[in-house]
Amino acid sequence: MNASVTEAPPHQESAGADRLPPPDAIRIHTTVEPGADAVPVEEREIALELRDVSCWYGTFQVIRDVSVTVARREVTALIGPSGSGKSTVLRTINRMNDLVSTFRLEGNILLDGQDLYAPDVDAVELRRRVGMVFQKPNPFPKSIFDNVAFGARINGYKGNIGELVEASLRRAALWDEVKDKLRQSGLSLSGGQQQRLCIARAIATEPEIILMDEPCSALDPRATLQIEDLMADLKTRYTIVIVTHNMQQAARASDRTAFLTMGEDRAGYVVEQGRTVDIFTNPKNQLTEDYVSGRFG
Numbered sequence: 001m002n003a004s005v006t007e008a009p010p011h012q013e014s015a016g017a018d019r020l021p022p023p024d025a026i027r028i029h030t031t032v033e034p035g036a037d038a039v040p041v042e043e044r045e046i047a048l049e050l051r052d053v054s055c056w057y058g059t060f061q062v063i064r065d066v067s068v069t070v071a072r073r074e075v076t077a078l079i080g081p082s083g084s085g086k087s088t089v090l091r092t093i094n095r096m097n098d099l100v101s102t103f104r105l106e107g108n109i110l111l112d113g114q115d116l117y118a119p120d121v122d123a124v125e126l127r128r129r130v131g132m133v134f135q136k137p138n139p140f141p142k143s144i145f146d147n148v149a150f151g152a153r154i155n156g157y158k159g160n161i162g163e164l165v166e167a168s169l170r171r172a173a174l175w176d177e178v179k180d181k182l183r184q185s186g187l188s189l190s191g192g193q194q195q196r197l198c199i200a201r202a203i204a205t206e207p208e209i210i211l212m213d214e215p216c217s218a219l220d221p222r223a224t225l226q227i228e229d230l231m232a233d234l235k236t237r238y239t240i241v242i243v244t245h246n247m248q249q250a251a252r253a254s255d256r257t258a259f260l261t262m263g264e265d266r267a268g269y270v271v272e273q274g275r276t277v278d279i280f281t282n283p284k285n286q287l288t289e290d291y292v293s294g295r296f297g
Helices: 087-093 123-129 144-154 163-172 191-203 221-234 247-253 276-281 286-292
Strands: 004-007 026-029 044-057 058-073 076-079 103-111 132-134 209-213 239-243 258-261 269-275
Touching: 044 087, 044 239, 058 076, 058 087, 058 239, 058 258, 076 087, 076 247, 087 103, 087 209, 087 239, 123 132, 132 191, 144 163, 144 191, 163 191, 191 209, 191 221, 221 239, 221 247, 247 276, 258 276, 258 286, 269 276, 269 286, 276 286
Parallel strands: 058 269, 076 239, 076 258, 132 209, 209 239
Antiparallel strands: 004 026, 044 058, 044 103, 258 269
8 A cells, every 4th residue: 555644734732642633634645445455354364363362460451352463564553542552462462571470361362373372382482583673772782783683693593694684784774874883882873773773683583573662752753754664665574563653654654553442441452453544534433533533542
């Protein structure tokens, strides 16, 4: 889907990290008519599937009966207000919540049909297959070269590490900017470069899926567009799931979108999911329309 976003004239904005565009601020221009699905659901190759997933931290239920399908080599965006469980969904896919003693999960998360919480699944190997990029760039206090090589080395990579680092930096659209300073600290790079370095580090382990938790929230508009362009390139090789509070970004960068919100019990649940163009131009649920148009958030 080729889509572009036009922003409406300036409008008074509310404060806060969940600032949303005013009503009618997002308009998607596409050659595909809303409702027409170029790839029928039954023909999409599903890489990842969440089936009736519910999560608790202690007695507090964070998400309830979340079912989401993620197609291979597409960008799937998770949108919704703060507290609706979007980041918890990512952490659950990556099994980062294993480190929280009070965490409990019901339901199934399937990667290529394999239940990620089955007893015989190695969580370390899973995290190699499912890479993670966080909200704030977090390069290690190592050289640019060692940042990219780190994951491959600890996973016992036997090939040419120099070629792997170069290939990963090229895929992250960073090679030309850093090829002459690979021994400099990764912390010396700009914020946008640091985030692309973290993406290069993630893809160096050859993951099947890349999870991105608000990867552009700390970046300026130019760096944000660089990351979005990079996602468009990466999806030809990888499956991407992104959490974003930026409605324009979800409209520009994703193929499909799932909208989550909270019930009265504060547990997050999926209201609606589908092609991004349909979610933003022809939503089926009034809650979805109110959220994407900025009436609440």
